Amino acid sequence: MAITSKGCQTCKLRRIKARFLLPSLSPSLLTKPSQCDEGRPICERCTKSRRVCLPTDAVKQATFSIHVENRYASGEVHRPRGPRSSLTMLRPQINIQACALAFYLRNYVEPTEKHPRLSTCVAESLLAWRESSRHRTCPMVDAGLSSLALAVFARTQKSDAAATGASSAYHRLLGLARGRIRTVVGPDVDQRNVEACLLTVLLMGRYEGSVHRPGMLTTSSPSSLSAPRDSFMSLRSWLHHDGALAILHVWNDHLSQLDDAASCIIKHTRRGLTLSALLRGIPLADWLLDGERFGERDLDLDYDRILVPTVNLRYAVNRLLLKGQAGRDAAAAASDLSTADELDAHAKKLDTMLEEFATKIPFAGSRRRFFLGEQARTWSTWPQKHFFTPFVTTYEDQGYAALWALYFAARILVNSTRLKILRLHPPSSDREMRSAYDQARTECLSNIHLMAGDLASVHPFVLDRVVESTTTDPATSRCGSDPPSSAFSLVVKTDEPVRPHLATLMVWPLSVAGSVEGVGADRQRWFRSELSEIGRIVGDGILECAETEHWVVL
Incomplete structure (x- = not known):
């Protein structure tokens, strides 16, 4: 029986192979080894030759994805010949924000996980925030982290695109922060909201440091002896420190009495404000003096009980x-x-x-x-x-x-x-x-x-x-x-x-x-x-x- 289009795939391949290997043979001799009785599930010729009988439908189904991926290989469309009319360069689209964020987390945040807690700073707060999965539901903190990451990436890697993205992200963050911080003050104070606002303000302060240029320091009397102090006090980062102090005061008045209320974000905010007070030469308020109230423990608390009195001591000495x-x-x-x-x-x-x-x-x-x-x-x-x-x-x-x-x-x-x-x-x-x-x-x-x-x-x-x-x-x-x-x-x-x-x-x-x-x-x-x-x-x-x-x- 002559082979038909419904013959098994194994017999079709044997027929094609015979034609390519023995081109000098007459067609009548090539017909015999290619006959298939179309038996199911195994045809007679495959049974005699002990070969695997593959139905044609199964082969077509297996190669369907190849036809979809490459139209030219499937034969649906003829491949064009001759030179191309124009050469088009395909450049990959790089998400600069994703690159900056990965760079910042990999180099500034994640490696600090094994350091002693006293030597860590905002990085520990960011790690705790991400581990709590709250970053998925708080776009404000994500915007703050993205702004800082872009600014740091722009400065360290000399990226103009990242600098532009950092400025745009920071302006969007300002709008988010204004609306969110207003909700902190009120009878219904929420711990999660306070921590989100504190962490955002800390990131905003770091952003101001990353975009700072020496020419941005100003003083009204450059020739005076107090000119360096006046220039230093004009830094815009201090405004964010004052904002963090106000938010932390709200937490102290309404939430500090709760069990386990002092998270690492609360602790690091107070640490930053302590160092800020020392640099600016201002005293710490009485409600800030007890480090244990703000989450300091063990060796960290011992160091805190030395550093905090030193800040107020220097202020008293300078006044005298x-x-x-x-x-x-x-x-x-x-x-x-x-x-x-x-x-x-x-x-x-x-x-x-x-x-x-x-x-x-x-x-x-x-x-x-x-x-x-x-x-x-x-x-x-x-x-x-x-x-x-x-x-x-x-x-x-x-x-x-x-x-x-x-x-x-x-x-x-x-x-x-x-x-x-x-x-x-x-x-x-x-x-x-x-x-x-x-x-x-x-x-x-x-x-x-x-x-x-x-x-x-x-x-x-x-x-x-x-x-x-x-x-x-x-x-x-x-x-x-x-x-x-x-x-x-x-x-x-x-x-x-x-x-x-x-x-x-x-x-x-x-x-x-x-x-x-x-x-x-x-x-x-x-x-x-x-x-x-x-x-x-x-x-x-x-x-x-x-x-x-x-x-x-x-």
């Missing part, structure tokens, strides 16, 4: 200094001197509390101090970028090293405050009083220099500029009472970029060390240059101004 400059009568001067003695006793107590705090920092025994012998020989001048001296201190990891950096910064701050208090004492002709004054001043300067040196030595490790190796390197030696140098060596990494989430760990310690008196001109200049470099790494324009004349001295 202003009174002394204005000129006072003898009675008022004596009263101020008595107050200064009380403030000095308070400062010494805070310094003692900091020494006790250091004993509670985990992994204190992991501290190792190295001398970079090779770099000391090859680097002709010191300090270098990220290295003030050849001495480098390492700890368990970057997160715990950042805890020590916070400790060093706090002790610098407290002892610098003591130096200000000692300035309130007038020169005395009494040898004993003059000796006590000189001894106290020397003690403060010694503590500041020691802490500044420790901060400078831990700075390269926090930025991951060095890494320990178990191989012996005779050029790198261990210092002090540490084990022999044959156990470890130190490898310097200067060709890899600093990761942004590590750079943010040093912002606050460097801000303190670069802004207070007593650190020393050379060290303070280096601290400011490092802070400015961190500003370029993380995309913060305010920090980039640390090397300029607009940077304030606390």
Whole structure:
């Protein structure tokens, strides 16, 4: 029987194969092996040859998707021949907002999950917000995060498209925030709404820092001594800090009594406001003083009970200094001197509390101090970028090293405050009083220099500029009472970029060390240059101004 269109696919293929392989054979000879009786489920020829009998319908159904994907391969349309009339370049459509958001989360937020909580900041709040799945129902926070991510991406990656997108997203965010923040004040205050507004305002403050340019700082009297302070106080970020303070006050009055009301967003908002008050030289309100009320616990609470009184202590000292400059009568001067003695006793107590705090920092025994012998020989001048001296201190990891950096910064701050208090004492002709004054001043300067040196030595490790190796390197030696140098060596990494989430760990310690008196001109200049470099790494324009004349001295 001759093959028909309904024959099985196996017999059709055998017929085609025979024609291609044996073209010299006559058609009559080729007909015989291609006959199919169309038997179901297996035709006779496939049964005899022990082949798989494939129905034609099954093959057509299996190849249907191929015909749909490629019209030319299916034979529906003839492929055009000849040159194309015009060459069209197909460029992929890149979503710049998605790229910026992924960049920010990957480099600024997600890596901070393993750091100690005291060294984290807004990143922990963002992680908690995303883990709670509330970001799916709050477009305001998403808009704030997108605005910040676009601004940071634009500054660090030099993207004009991201800068345009950041400006547009921020203007949309302003409209959303105005309507949402109005609902915070009222009898029906909601915890979720308060946290959403606080997180948004914090992101808006970070956005203002990312888009800041040095020329945006203004002052009414550039030649006056207070010009840097006036310029610093004109930053637009402070307006968002004031807004966050007002929202947090509403939470304190209506929601702080609830169980587990102090979330990490509440905690980090108060931390940011504490540092803001210190930088601006303003006191903290009484309702902000209790850190436990705002979620501080354990080691974080111990540090908070030192830093918060220090902020108000510095404010009180600055007020006394202003009174002394204005000129006072003898009675008022004596009263101020008595107050200064009380403030000095308070400062010494805070310094003692900091020494006790250091004993509670985990992994204190992991501290190792190295001398970079090779770099000391090859680097002709010191300090270098990220290295003030050849001495480098390492700890368990970057997160715990950042805890020590916070400790060093706090002790610098407290002892610098003591130096200000000692300035309130007038020169005395009494040898004993003059000796006590000189001894106290020397003690403060010694503590500041020691802490500044420790901060400078831990700075390269926090930025991951060095890494320990178990191989012996005779050029790198261990210092002090540490084990022999044959156990470890130190490898310097200067060709890899600093990761942004590590750079943010040093912002606050460097801000303190670069802004207070007593650190020393050379060290303070280096601290400011490092802070400015961190500003370029993380995309913060305010920090980039640390090397300029607009940077304030606390």
